[in-house]
Amino acid sequence: MKDFINKLYKNHSLIYKGLLFIATTFLIVYLFPKGGKFKYDFEKGKPWQSENLYAPFDFAIIKMDAEIASEKDELVKKSILYFNLDNTIEAKVKASYKNQFNNVFSDSISRGAYRKLYNAGEVIISNLYLFGILSENYNFPDEKAIVILDGRVKKQDGFFSNLIKPDAVSKVIDNVLNKYELMHYKTEFTSLFFDLIEPNLTFNKSFTDKVLQEEIGKIAYARGSIEKETLIVSKGEVIDGEKYQVLKSLQSEYESQVWNESNYIWVLFAYTLLVALALLMLLLFLRKYRMRVFENNTKVTFIFFNVSLVIFITTLVVNYDSKYIYVVPICILPLVFKAFFDARLGLFAHVLTVLLIGFIVPNSYEYMFLQIIAGIVTILTVSELYKRANLFISVGQITLIYIIAYFAFFVIHEGSVKTIKWETFMWFILSGLATLFVQPLIYAYEKLFGLVSDVSLLELSDTNSKLLKELSDKAPGTFHHSLNVANLAEASANEIGANAMLVRVGALYHDIGKMENPTYFTENQSTGINPHDELSSRESARIITDHVINGIEIARKNNLPDRVIDFIRTHHGTSIVYYFYMQEKKDFKEVDKLDFSYPGPKPFSKETAILMMCDSIEAASKSLKDPTSTKIDAFVESIINKQIEEGQFLNANITFKEIESIKKVLKYKLANIYHLRIEYPE
Structure with missing residues (x-):
């Protein structure tokens, strides 16, 4: 037992590195997306480089995002607006009108004129409450379909233009008075109805949204299907819009089928092997070329911590919205390693980290190419980090390399610059600005890990x-x-x-x-x-x-x-x-x-x-x-x-x-x- 404890004590440094290696491996695998990887790489508008591809199983063709968005927009346009009716208001207004009419119009008016005026008022009330008066001026298109609900029962339907807005009441009064040639009584009628008229319709937003969501939920996310053994694409064939969508559908179906309960452990094991292999290369590099770093557990922990931190931040951004992926300042990693160690170690660790991140991000080849080139530029340009001007110049060069490389990739994929996403350039600029955070970060690392820059x-x-x-x-x-x-x-x-x-x-x-x-x-x-x-x-x-x-x-x-x-x-x-x-x-x-x-x-x-x-x-x-x-x-x-x-x-x-x-x-x-x-x- 004593000999065993002595051996443990003598090899405690290696045991610590082994535990650190295992913990980092499992942490990174845990951060990885839980899905298999499609074994073919393809790009829209480019020839199919692999052999003829036949459908390995039956699968549905998934609609493109633009198609689904278009269908949703169409449903929103055609959606029905629901309004709640207060059926007591019209009767209340009619009763009040009968009582108030005599107070406004004197007995000196002839019986015929009196009757004509009274009937005009009744017509005004009928016209106002034919569909109803809104409680406020809602801003909906006139052609929008509506349904009026009396409690939970549909009373009538029509269009939004049929409803009377609060600021349109006087217009209805004018129309009726003009028809009955009673415009010289406009002041009296306006005064009378100003106190009598009450809105009886309120917009039922919750019910309207609920019905709309039910309709959106009925949208089919697939159109048609491909049967097993059907030829999908031939070798050398250009992948156009339709074939691209079929291949994306196969990729999605394949990845969802691969990652299931029966082979969950196998896929997890494969990911673990790849991550462990990358981290093992990093350890072997340290042992072969940086023995002093390898022997220092604090420095090894520092290196593994930074690699894990970059992968963790990237995962958070991808899970939130992958379009912001280039905002993550990956080039901080080689900068930090170069500040505390040397350029060769910085570049080696950066490349391995980018390879691991390739499992997480979309368009992994494009992403890895950009980040590796940017890392090389970082190592080559940043010298004497303590000189502030050098860091600003280097960050500018790194940002420029990002923009040039992304522009080249976009032209290769799309064949033109008409649809280029200019906002992506803003992400690169933000990434460059975030890279300037390396100075306070280095200071924090010096205090936490006892390192010297x-x-x-x-x-x-x-x-x-x-x-x-x-x-x-x-x-x-x-x-x-x-x-x-x-x-x-x-x-x-x-x-x-x-x-x-x-x-x-x-x-x-x-x-x-x-x-x-x-x-x-x-x-x-x-x-x-x-x-x-x-x-x-x-x-x-x-x-x-x-x-x-x-x-x-x-x-x-x-x-x-x-x-x-x-x-x-x-x-x-x-x-x-x-x-x-x-x-x-x-x-x-x-x-x-x-x-x-x-x-x-x-x-x-x-x-x-x-x-x-x-x-x-x-x-x-x-x-x-x-x-x-x-x-x-x-x-x-x-x-x-x-x-x-x-x-x-x-x-x-x-x-x-x-x-x-x-x-x-x-x-x-x-x-x-x-x-x-x-x-x-x-």
């Missing part, structure tokens, strides 16, 4: 920072030495394409451990007194080598990132404090080199190797007497060749060609530093 390195390179000011105060000679090393290292990194910002920051902080005992280092001895004179060679060597350990402790207290601490740990590698070692050998024949060696480790990257070379060259160059070009060349060759012989660069991915380039830069820089000027006359 070039933006943070730029902040750390400020010599007015608290820690560097403390170094300047306590050990001014060391601070000046660090500045010189930083300049040499930055120039060397630029020469071989290494991370110049990282190596500069590493150089500025590599000797902060000397603040513990600054006077024990010659660059800080301004009084001419050397405290090493009072110590044994072993004690002196221990103080010198301890500045590495002290530097690491100070760096951790000040929350410097691990990428910077790596420079403190490795800038002397496992080299020997040669001066005190030789002093000890004068007194003792048997001397253990380990007592005079730095703890290491050796440099394990181009940047840390560059710092070791530049640190040794800058420190030793102070001992050069009467420097000449020949002396400087021999001096640089001697120091770096000695480091190579000691195997200090065996763990760093740096080539001999790059080392020679660095030598060339260092020789040039030292020649400028020690350039002798002419003597000016006094």
